[in-house]
Amino acid sequence: MADEMYRDFEGKRILVVGGAGFVGSNLVRLLTANVEDISVVVVDNLLSSEITNLPVTEKLEFREGSITDFRVLDGIKDEFDYIFHLACFHGNQSSIFDPIMDHDNNTITTLKLFETIKDFKKLKKVVYSSAGCSVAKKTFGDAVATTEDSGIELNQDSPYSISKIIGEFYSVYYYKQWKLPVVRARFQNVYGPGEMLGAGRWRGTYATVWRNVTPTFIYKAIHNEEIPLENEGIATRDFVFVEDICRGLMLCALKGESGDVYNIGSGKETSIAQLAEAIKRHAQSQSVIKVLPKRAWDNSGKRFASTEKSKDRLGFSARISLEEGLARTIAWTKENMSQIDQCIHKHDGHMKRLG
Numbered sequence: 502m503a504d505e506m507y508r509d510f511e512g513k514r515i516l517v518v519g520g521a522g523f524v525g526s527n528l529v530r531l532l533t534a535n536v537e538d539i540s541v542v543v544v545d546n547l548l549s550s551e552i553t554n555l556p557v558t559e560k561l562e563f564r565e566g567s568i569t570d571f572r573v574l575d576g577i578k579d580e581f582d583y584i585f586h587l588a589c590f591h592g593n594q595s596s597i598f599d600p601i602m603d604h605d606n607n608t609i610t611t612l613k614l615f616e617t618i619k620d621f622k623k624l625k626k627v628v629y630s631s632a633g634c635s636v637a638k639k640t641f642g643d644a645v646a647t648t649e650d651s652g653i654e655l656n657q658d659s660p661y662s663i664s665k666i667i668g669e670f671y672s673v674y675y676y677k678q679w680k681l682p683v684v685r686a687r688f689q690n691v692y693g694p695g696e697m698l699g700a701g702r703w704r705g706t707y708a709t710v711w712r713n714v715t716p717t718f719i720y721k722a723i724h725n726e727e728i729p730l731e732n733e734g735i736a737t738r739d740f741v742f743v744e745d746i747c748r749g750l751m752l753c754a755l756k757g758e759s760g761d762v763y764n765i766g767s768g769k770e771t772s773i774a775q776l777a778e779a780i781k782r783h784a785q786s787q788s789v790i791k792v793l794p795k796r797a798w799d800n801s802g803k804r805f806a807s808t809e810k811s812k813d814r815l816g817f818s819a820r821i822s823l824e825e826g827l828a829r830t831i832a833w834t835k836e837n838m839s840q841i842d843q844c845i846h847k848h849d850g851h852m853k854r855l856g
């Protein structure tokens with residue numbers, strides 16, 4: 502199946518916006534490694550990523566800049582078969598600290614990109630990376646699998662999640678009005694090799710360094726440091742390995758119906774406390790787990806995705822179990838520790854000021 506999928510990208514020209522980031526760089530690496538005849542253009546302003554994330558290959562052209570900059574947009578011509586739009590202002594906490602930066606690097610990215618490409622004739626598909634957190638029910642009671650047609654609440658937890666859902670509104674609008682062939686891929690919580698703690702520029706909060714729960718717990722577990730467990734770790738998430746997400750993105754491009762939306766997740770619910778224990782076990786760590794209060798802004802406590810539609814229509818199911826994925830991520834983290842430490846420590850001055 503995997504080989505068949507890559508064959509469909511032979512001879513194609515692809516644009517990945519936000520392609521130096523965690524998910525984007527994994528996607529670019531898989532495409533350039535598995536497709537012989539492919540040309541990939543990455544546009545990225547390196548706001549939350551490092552240039553070293555990207556593979557070195559003649560198949561790749563890197564254009565540094567913001568997708569909101571008209572000089573960058575002017576360079577995007579009607580020559581692409583597929584476009585993946587993965588740019589965002591990472592992540593929820595940074596967006597609460599600086600909603601304007603979130604707007605400038607998240608909401609408006611989608612509008613300006615779509616305005617630029619709306620008349621393109623060569624395009625087969627545009628894949629927009631949306632987020633399950635924007636549609637999940639706000640509950641700490643028992644979660645039910647979030648389906649693609651679950652209603653969207655006005656009550657959103659952060660400017661980030663507002664931006665992600667606005668991107669979906671634009672996706673639907675540009676499909677209906679301009680026949681832009683946009684498919685929305687609604688990600689669950691992605692983890693895996695390539696998520697570099699501290700990647701990119703300072704974004705105002707500790708979340709610049711401690712990006713997401715999985716890499717944070719892994720880093721602390723490897724160093725036998727205290728692992729912070731907010732709200733006793735009762736929150737649940739659907740953790741999906743980055744290679745699975747990339748496969749889901751490619752399937753959205755190849756098989757997704759324009760105008761439609763697909764959940765890309767594992768369909769499995771794991772509590773943050775279970776995640777912490779699993780990471781401790783795999784890293785053979787002596788870390789102490791420290792219970793902290795709930796984060797005030799995070800109200801979608803328990804959630805996981807329904808995967809029925811993506812399985813039926815795209816033939817997608819996550820292949821990598823949480824156990825295998827964590828083992829691979831821990832191994833990658835150990836191998837890349839000096840680079841991760843460099844990324845973390847470049848923010849030392851800012852971190853000190855936060856106290």
Ligand SMILES: NC(=O)c1ccc[n+]([C@@H]2O[C@H](COP(=O)([O-])OP(=O)(O)OC[C@H]3O[C@@H](n4cnc5c(N)ncnc54)[C@H](O)[C@@H]3O)[C@@H](O)[C@H]2O)c1
Pocket residue numbers: 518519520521522523524525544545546547548549550566567568569586587588589590591605606607610630631632633665688689690691692701
């Ligand atoms: N990682 C997850 O768990 C997750 C979950 C749901 C949705 N998503 C979505 O998937 C996409 C990729 O996420 P990620 O985890 O790789 O994040 P990331 O921060 O690693 O990648 C985002 C990339 O976008 C770039 N970028 C930011 N502003 C830009 C701009 N104005 N112009 C061009 N590039 C810009 C950043 O420098 C970075 O390389 C995002 O859209 C995110 O919202 C991710």
